[in-house]
């Protein structure tokens with residue numbers, strides 16, 4: 001079968017799905033792209049883009065507080081207006097989503113966008129449940145699953161009953177908490193920990209082993225030293241064993257290398273898990 005006759009179903013609309021859809025269309029295929037959430041997926045909406053904007057703002061705040069040029073440019077304690085920072089961040093996200101995703105999809109006649117949740121009903125059929133509950137069948141020759149990943153919630157007793165944050169809610173928050181506990185010690189957790197610290201939170205990171213445990217130990221050690229200099233507390237070999245939320249505060253108990261540790265903090269789980277595409281009966 002030539003590409004001209006192929007109908008390709010693409011599930012998701014993040015970076016991977018967009019690449020698959022655009023390349024398929026460029027090669028002559030007809031494409032149906034299905035998205036159940038916000039067009040653009042994680043990176044532009046709740047991932048790379050908003051986090052890098054927040055981190056850049058935090059860096060500017062940090063440089064106003066202390067920089068190598070303080071002898072010639074007086075350091076000042078910056079005033080942080082988080083609602084205005086958030087509005088600026090969201091405006092840029094909306095602009096980039098339109099430029100890199102929505103606009104490109106609208107302008108490509110070979111790609112049809114369906115809004116809803118896709119699930120396989122057989123090897124060549126998807127059922128798409130729209131936001132209004134209506135169901136629609138999509139027959140295809142090839143399917144690309146670009147369903148991405150979502151935050152993992154660690155199985156800490158008590159956590160589900162608290163208003164904890166994930167990276168998504170943290171990036172969308174109008175406030176900078178006075179005190180923040182970050183559970184997790186890999187990239188997303190660590191970069192957000194530093195951003196919140198530089199914007200005014202007193203931050204403690206709980207690392208199950210150490211920072212960046214999958215990298216060379218020198219990487220985690222160097223970052224831990226830099227974090228200590230910035231006032232970020234890193235508790236290595238420490239896991240949350242119990243969390244509760246009372247009087248608008250989190251009470252977190254940890255059991256780890258340093259014994260039991262209890263503090264009042266806001267919790268933000270780190271970590272990501274693969275998002276599977278829901279499957280119905282699927283027989284080849």
Ligand SMILES: Cc1cc2nc3c(=O)[nH]c(=O)nc-3n(C[C@H](O)[C@H](O)[C@H](O)COP(=O)(O)OP(=O)(O)OC[C@H]3O[C@@H](n4cnc5c(N)ncnc54)[C@H](O)[C@@H]3O)c2cc1C
Pocket residue numbers: 011012013014015016017034035036037038039040041042043044046047048049051052116117118119146147148149167168188275276277278
């Ligand atoms: C806070 C944060 C910061 C990050 N920073 C960076 C960074 O600086 N650099 C970097 O390279 N990466 C970064 N990442 C990771 C990056 O965002 C992801 O790796 C990337 O977005 C994954 O793209 P994807 O296309 O695989 O999936 P996603 O972008 O997650 O898209 C999957 C899409 O599939 C949709 N979907 C899922 N199931 C279905 C279904 N059944 N039917 C229809 N639609 C469905 C979802 O709604 C979603 O829109 C960051 C992530 C986070 C959370």
